[in-house]
Amino acid sequence: MQDLIKATKALSDETRLRLLNLVLTRECCVCEVMQALNISQTRASRNLKALHEAGxxxxxxNGLWSLYSVDEADMQARYPHLLRAVKRALQNNATAAEDRARLKKAERLGPGCVGQP
Amino acid sequence: MQDLIKATKALSDETRLRLLNLVLTRECCVCEVMQALNISQTRASRNLKALHEAGxxxxxxNGLWSLYSVDEADMQARYPHLLRAVKRALQNNATAAEDRARLKKAERLGPGCVGQP
DNA sequence: ATAATATATGCGAATATGCGCATATAAAGC
DNA sequence: GCTTTATATGCGCATATTCGCATATATTAT
Structure with a gap:
């Protein structure tokens, strides 16, 4: 029960849902999501960390970057239904679609960017 | 997205999860759940209301009672996965099992109790 | 009508949350 | 070594949440 509380608490915030939406498409670093959502570095870093701590x-x-990605296998094992609920909600949402579009234009900053997947 | 936020916010609280656990077994009035969870009337009433407002x-x-029940059909239509996630979490939880046991002993108070299903 | 009862709610206090600012940390390049 | 860059975090403030107390509301019984 405590795990579900922690998980739903992590999901019950618009910034974190929008972040999860981005990371569901591909692995992201902090500077990419702050561009795509047009939010501060503090806000991006802290909310990504919250999603990480919630599992x-x-x-x-990798170098200067912190690369966040969705742990689909672990998610599937621990919350087989929660991730589905999230994907469903994001799929039919205009903001989420716009965010994904902006993520494509976002750049991974830093000198080591070239050739570092 | 806003609906999911409202729903997960409603679920991210232990009192409300325990309440939902009870009402999932059968329709309950406020006085029954406050007995089963051993919580105040204010707390029971307000959190049931929150679950109601979250859908x-x-x-x-019915008379003096407010009878709350899970709207399974509506839930299934709006959140096909969320309810499953909740049920799964409650199924393997000791507190939830104890709460259900205490609900069976709880009485629906009031003079009109007799013969009012 | 009055009394009794189940539930709802305004108010206030304690606690939690979100986030900006400044700063710390850590890795890479010079 | 020093500088630059990406990220993390301590602090403080604003806002939100939770819940108890007291009281209001509504329904039933007498």
């Missing part, structure tokens, strides 16, 4: 995202460090 | 419960008035 929705996994974190991988 | 999880339907409300029916």
């Amino acid at each position: 929705f995202l996994k974190l991988r460090k | 999880f419960l339907k409300l029916r008035k």
